[in-house]
Amino acid sequence: xxxxxxxxxxxxxxxxxxxxxxxxxxxxxxxxxxxxxxxxxxxxxxxxxxxxxxxxxxxxxxxxxxxxxxxxxxxxxxxxxxxxxx
Numbered sequence: 505x506x507x508x509x510x511x512x513x514x515x516x517x518x519x520x521x522x523x524x525x526x527x528x529x530x531x532x533x534x535x536x537x538x539x540x541x542x543x544x545x546x547x548x549x550x551x552x553x554x555x556x557x558x559x560x561x562x563x564x565x566x567x568x569x570x571x572x573x574x575x576x577x578x579x580x581x582x583x584x585x586x587x588x589x590x
Contacts, residue, residue: 513566516559523552 529548534545 513563516562520556522557523555527552 530548531547534542537545
């Protein structure tokens, strides 16, 4: 069964850290291993980089979204403040 809970940044960071750790461990083994293993490792390493970029992109999108929301709220506060008598 698929889990449809919202994914937190902490969860994404943990998965990313796990992937980086596994990549580093396999990199050492690839250096010592067969050509087939090295090829498989390079494919996995590329996919890990793509996933890390997606995590960064998601985080950036959320920051942009949050900034827009905050600026909108700030504008509303400024409009409300302008309506107050001096």
